[in-house]
Amino acid sequence: MSERPRVESPAALPVPRSVAIIMDGNGRWARSRGFERIRGHERGIQAVRETVEECARLGVQGLTLYAFSEENWSRPQREIDLLMRLLERFLVEERATLMDNRVKLLHVGRRERLGPSVLQKLDESVAMTAGNPGMRLGLAISYGGRAEIVDAARRLAREVRDGRLDPELIDEARFREQLYRPEIPDPDLLIRTAGEMRVSNFLLWQISYAELHVETVCWPDFRKEHLHAAFRAFGGRVRKFGAVAP
Ligand code: FPP
Numbered sequence: 001m002s003e004r005p006r007v008e009s010p011a012a013l014p015v016p017r018s019v020a021i022i023m024d025g026n027g028r029w030a031r032s033r034g035f036e037r038i039r040g041h042e043r044g045i046q047a048v049r050e051t052v053e054e055c056a057r058l059g060v061q062g063l064t065l066y067a068f069s070e071e072n073w074s075r076p077q078r079e080i081d082l083l084m085r086l087l088e089r090f091l092v093e094e095r096a097t098l099m100d101n102r103v104k105l106l107h108v109g110r111r112e113r114l115g116p117s118v119l120q121k122l123d124e125s126v127a128m129t130a131g132n133p134g135m136r137l138g139l140a141i142s143y144g145g146r147a148e149i150v151d152a153a154r155r156l157a158r159e160v161r162d163g164r165l166d167p168e169l170i171d172e173a174r175f176r177e178q179l180y181r182p183e184i185p186d187p188d189l190l191i192r193t194a195g196e197m198r199v200s201n202f203l204l205w206q207i208s209y210a211e212l213h214v215e216t217v218c219w220p221d222f223r224k225e226h227l228h229a230a231f232r233a234f235g236g237r238v239r240k241f242g243a244v245a246p
Contacts, residue, residue, distance in 0.1 A: 013228055014235025016188035018062035019055060020203055020210065023047070025194025025218030038082045043220035045090055049097060054224040056101040056135045058231075062184040063137050064108060066202050070144030073113060084118050087141060091121040095128060102134030106181045109143035110151070136184045143180075145204030152178035179205060186210070189234045191227075193219045211237045 026040030033039075048065065055063045068083060075083075098105055105125050114122070122141070155178045159165035176182055186206040190199070195216045199207065213230040215222065238245050 013058065013231045015058045015060060015231060016211075016234055017060070018064075018185035018187045018189075019060055020064040020066070020187035020190045020207065021051065022066045022190070022192040022196075022200060022202055023219040023222075024192055024196055026220060028194060029218035029220045037079060038086075040218070040220055041083055041086055045086065047219055047222040048090065049094065050224055051222065051227060052094075052103065052135075052137060053097065053101055054227055056103050060135055062187070063135055064140060064184060064187065064203065065138070066140045066143065066200075068109075068141045068143070069201060070110070070142060070147055071201065073142070084115060087139075088118050088121045091118075091125045095125055098125070098129050098137070099132070102132045103129060103137050104132040104134065105129045106136055106138045106184065108138040108140040108180045108184075110147060111142070113142050136181075138181050138184045140202070143202070145199075145201040148180055148203075149205060151180070176205070188239075189213060189230065191215060191230050193217060193222050193226075209239070209241055211239065 023044060026044045027037040028040070029043065030037050030040030051065075052063065067087060072083070073080065097103075107122050107126060111119060118141075122139075152175060156165065156170060156175065160167050184206075186208070187203060187210045190202075190207050190210040191213045192198070193215045195214060197214055199212075211234050213233050215226050215230065217226060
């Protein structure tokens with residue numbers, strides 16, 4: 001059992017505007033208990049629910065969760081199928097939680113390789129929550145950071161080809177508009193669980209100035225106390241954005 005950090009008073013917590021999480025360690029969590037890897041993914045849903053609710057409650061404006069990367073398509077087909085079924089179940093079963101917390105769900109990633117059943121549930125949940133004024137929850141499914149930048153470049157190239165855009169007008173703001181979900185603010189804080197010090201092709205453009213926080217617990221053990229600890233660590237950072245500290 002992992003050690004739980006001290007519970008922090010939410011009132012005193014520094015709350016980032018936007019948070020991204022690499023939910024790592026599901027397989028290790030399961031294996032270390034003698035279970036199949038998929039049990040770790042199943043248990044990870046509990047952590048997703050608690051994190052979404054707590055971020056919404058604390059006033060986080062954008063939360064992006066790395067649920068399935070472009071690289072994850074190379075996992076054994078059985079694990080992919082089970083992960084997709086889990087995602088579908090989550091998309092249906094969590095609708096009430098999303099509505100209760102006024103969360104707006106957005107898909108972050110490519111649609112091409114996703115099956116019709118998961119796409120249908122995704123689209124239904126996105127449509128159902130479209131009018132919610134609260135936190136934007138980006139679910140990164142079939143997502144790759146380099147793929148996102150390539151897709152954005154391709155869209156801009158088409159506009160130039162069709163004579164609708166002067167290449168000289170392409171700047172960072174214009175480029176950002178072509179990313180998958182520009183309505184989610186760029187993360188101020190990137191959290192990764194299970195102790196790995198990598199960004200793994202996640203939100204490469206958007207995390208340019210994000211603060212990194214690596215948590216040692218595996219994702220299924222991640223609780224709101226760990227989230228609070230990450231927020232406190234974030235609050236202690238001096239963010240200079242390339243300038244000098246005040
Ligand atoms: C990384 O752990 C986790 C994933 C590839 C999938 C994340 C999925 C979930 C948390 C559950 C479903 C999510 C939602 C949003 C419903 P890993 O398998 O790479 O773990 P390991 O590095 O220990 O093998």
